[in-house]
Amino acid sequence: MISPRLITGVLCASLLAGCAGTSSVRTAKVTPIPAANPLYVATNNEDYLWERMVETLEDFQFPIAKEDRQQREISTEYKVGASIFEPWHADAVGFANRLEGTLQSVRRRVVVTMMPGEQQAGYVVNVVAYKEFEDLPGVAANSAGGATFLESAPMDRDMNQLVGQSAPSGWMSAGRDYALEQSIVGQLNYLLSRK
Template sequence: MTFTGCVSMDAYGPQVSNPVFVRANNPEEAWERTVDVVHDYLFEIERENKLGGVIETRYKTGASMLEPWHPDSVGSANRWQSTLQSIRRKAYIHFTPAPGGYMVGVEAIKELEDVPRAANFEGGATFLDNSALQRDLNPVVGQATPSGWINQGRDPSLEQAMLRTINRRFGQ
């Protein structure tokens, strides 16, 4: 016999609404608890705007299979992807006052590195064979052009993990 309810589940627990309501009377304490959750996921904060209710993190390189202590790559599929390809993530936490507490929303952005003309052979980064001969007395060491990043959209697994941690931090 199977029971189905209103709560959907993923591999790590019940789905949490985004944004999630947290009960808090003290705005400073609520803000600091939310910042603690950001630090739990080892993100560095790039910008905090308490008036605007936004916490923005710096980009963080995705954790590989060899880095189980980094919680930003949620699930084995994300870990394998970060192991085999350069991935980075950035989080935005939106903090909105609500009656009796706050609505806290998490937006996690995931990007994949785009390596144009990747040099997968010896000397490929220094001597490109697909361009005209150029006389350069300062040879390039490494990649000749700067890397770009391809937006992969939002990372719902990381968002859900952070929201569940926020819920636990506020005792809900």
């Protein structure tokens, strides 16, 4: 007969071994060398640089909204900020940003621009990350009794009653997210150094 302690030990060991394995989700890598923003890239291959910029944004799981090659600009959709319970999302850099994303609704978007450098041998890549907080106008007027009829009042025939919030949620700008910008530039620098 197998003892319950042995079964519990094997189960715990297998769970810990599963948690220690590598993730199948591709996330941004940490680079030990911080890079300046804007980043000067010494390359003549504009297509290669463009693909590395797109790959970097995909590493951070930002959905691309628009790629404009003539303006040399990539814009992303808004992405809801990661919380403490979502370590696989790389958009919240550092514990303070993750805690903030846990306690407050946060969203971010990134705009990456690429301009020819002053020397003809390269490009200047600028990364700008915008951060916004959700600003609710007040408590939503959702009560359980809103759909019930009172026997003491005459029946109201208004068929256009509002259910839920009367106005859409607003977002307040929190400025730029410099930590995310540095992380994206560092990841781009890492991808370009692997050539």
